[in-house]
Amino acid sequence: MIKTVLQGDFYTAVDPQTVAYHAQALIVIDQSGMIERIIESTDADYQTSRQAAQIKDQLVEVPKGQVILPGFIDLHLHAPQWPQAGLALDKPLANWLNDYTFPLEAKYRDLAYAKQVYPDLVQNLLANGTTTVLFFGTIHNPANLVLAQACMDHGLRALIGRVAMDNPEQTPDYYRDASSQVALQATEDFIQQLTALGQGQALAPIPVITPRFVPSCTPTTLQGLGKLAAQYDLPIQSHLSESDWEHHYAIEHYGHHDANVLDHFGLLTDRAVMAHATQLTLTDEQLVADRHTAIAHCPISNAYFGNGTLATRRLMDRGIKLGLGSDISGGYSVSLYDNLRQAVTVSQMRTDGVTNQDQGEADARISIRNAFYLATVGGGQSLHLPIGQIAPGFQADLQLVQERPLAPSDPIERLERLLYQTQSNHIQAVMVNGDFVKV
Numbered sequence: 001m002i003k004t005v006l007q008g009d010f011y012t013a014v015d016p017q018t019v020a021y022h023a024q025a026l027i028v029i030d031q032s033g034m035i036e037r038i039i040e041s042t043d044a045d046y047q048t049s050r051q052a053a054q055i056k057d058q059l060v061e062v063p064k065g066q067v068i069l070p071g072f073i074d075l076h077l078h079a080p081q082w083p084q085a086g087l088a089l090d091k092p093l094a095n096w097l098n099d100y101t102f103p104l105e106a107k108y109r110d111l112a113y114a115k116q117v118y119p120d121l122v123q124n125l126l127a128n129g130t131t132t133v134l135f136f137g138t139i140h141n142p143a144n145l146v147l148a149q150a151c152m153d154h155g156l157r158a159l160i161g162r163v164a165m166d167n168p169e170q171t172p173d174y175y176r177d178a179s180s181q182v183a184l185q186a187t188e189d190f191i192q193q194l195t196a197l198g199q200g201q202a203l204a205p206i207p208v209i210t211p212r213f214v215p216s217c218t219p220t221t222l223q224g225l226g227k228l229a230a231q232y233d234l235p236i237q238s239h240l241s242e243s244d245w246e247h248h249y250a251i252e253h254y255g256h257h258d259a260n261v262l263d264h265f266g267l268l269t270d271r272a273v274m275a276h277a278t279q280l281t282l283t284d285e286q287l288v289a290d291r292h293t294a295i296a297h298c299p300i301s302n303a304y305f306g307n308g309t310l311a312t313r314r315l316m317d318r319g320i321k322l323g324l325g326s327d328i329s330g331g332y333s334v335s336l337y338d339n340l341r342q343a344v345t346v347s348q349m350r351t352d353g354v355t356n357q358d359q360g361e362a363d364a365r366i367s368i369r370n371a372f373y374l375a376t377v378g379g380g381q382s383l384h385l386p387i388g389q390i391a392p393g394f395q396a397d398l399q400l401v402q403e404r405p406l407a408p409s410d411p412i413e414r415l416e417r418l419l420y421q422t423q424s425n426h427i428q429a430v431m432v433n434g435d436f437v438k439v
């Protein structure tokens with residue numbers, strides 16, 4: 001059964017290099033929110049299908065000057081850190097965590113605070129064209145459920161992790177799982193509570209196994225989380241080789257690189273999405289490739305905490321699954337438009353080098369089209385969900401974007417300019433699962 005037929009110009013990435021443009025096509029969406037068919041303006045039944053939709057009041061004509069894009073997919077975002085987006089970015093990672101982030105996250109033991117922050121975050125994400133998010137929550141299950149409820153209330157597709165962090169040497173008394181047993185039991189409780197909350201809901205959030213990162217967790221917890229991921233067949237998220245500090249922590253405490261440690265505990269799987277990865281060696285990259293693990297590239301955050309830039313081009317060329325993350329609040333912007341621009345900028349600097357003595361690295365550059373692929377198709381593949389493309393069999397998660405005046409006539413130039421210039425006030429409408437949501 002057809003629910004809606006959208007008529008308009010749309011773009012969808014086909015592969016990392018190619019973006020397809022469809023002029024005045026019909027996007028046929030069924031009752032379940034899935035794209036059933038794309039009818040091109042040259043197809044024989046275009047006019048009859050359009051008229052039939054019009055008669056049944058199913059046709060939505062996208063106004064001239066607006067373009068339809070897939071909704072963006074944010075692969076790494078710490079929901080509780082939203083109030084401090086743009087704060088303390090001049091501190092090193094360990095200080096930023098201890099002096100700012102842990103005190104803030106501890107506040108979510110107070111449900112009233114969660115209720116104040118989470119709906120605002122969710123609305124800001126949708127207003128910026130983001131339709132799916134892989135979230136870190138906090139150690140507090142009731143607050144994590146407030147986040148889940150806010151996503152369902154406002155219509156954001158979400159995957160949510162209850163953060164596990166029980167290592168007394170690396171976490172403060174006031175914000176830590178009291179033991180490994182507590183960390184594992186609370187994780188299992190969250191899986192069950194979230195599943196119950198989403199029962200029968202079209203946008204039921206998916207639970208995610210979430211060791212904060214290797215330094216925050218004891219080996220027993222890492223091992224137990226690996227087992228839970230396998231037992232419940234769940235996605236996993238964590239940080240991977242984000243900084244020099246994290247990289248050396250794993251070497252000093254385990255005698256191995258971060259990637260090996262996570263792998264040893266069953267946490268480097270093809271359902272895992274690991275953030276940052278700026279410090280991976282070529283051997284680490286091979287392990288990530290062999291395990292079919294995805295990387296969440298957080299280009300704004302990496303400029304502050306990454307101690308280096310991601311080898312985006314090389315990872316793409318090696319066929320490693322890769323998407324984009326805002327990393328609120330290691331990154332200051334919730335907009336994936338800002339992050340895809342930064343991904344291109346950083347790759348350009350990697351190519352040319354950052355001083356006049358530095359020869360850079362040949363062929364490190366990515367294009368804005370490559371970045372568009374990461375924010376859409378790359379995100380969908382990383383999460384194993386049918387999202388990020390405007391094609392039959394994919395969820396109707398879309399954004400309608402107002403073009404700036406004087407758009408070029410070449411369709412791909414038109415897209416490039418749109419991606420560089422769009423601000424949240426240009427996003428006119430957002431659809432998730434076939435329903436328009438409020439932006």
Ligand SMILES: Nc1nc2[nH]cnc2c(=O)[nH]1
Pocket residue numbers: 078093097101212213239242301305327330
């Ligand atoms: N960027 C970032 N890195 C981390 N490593 C451990 N926790 C965090 C966090 O909250 N943000």
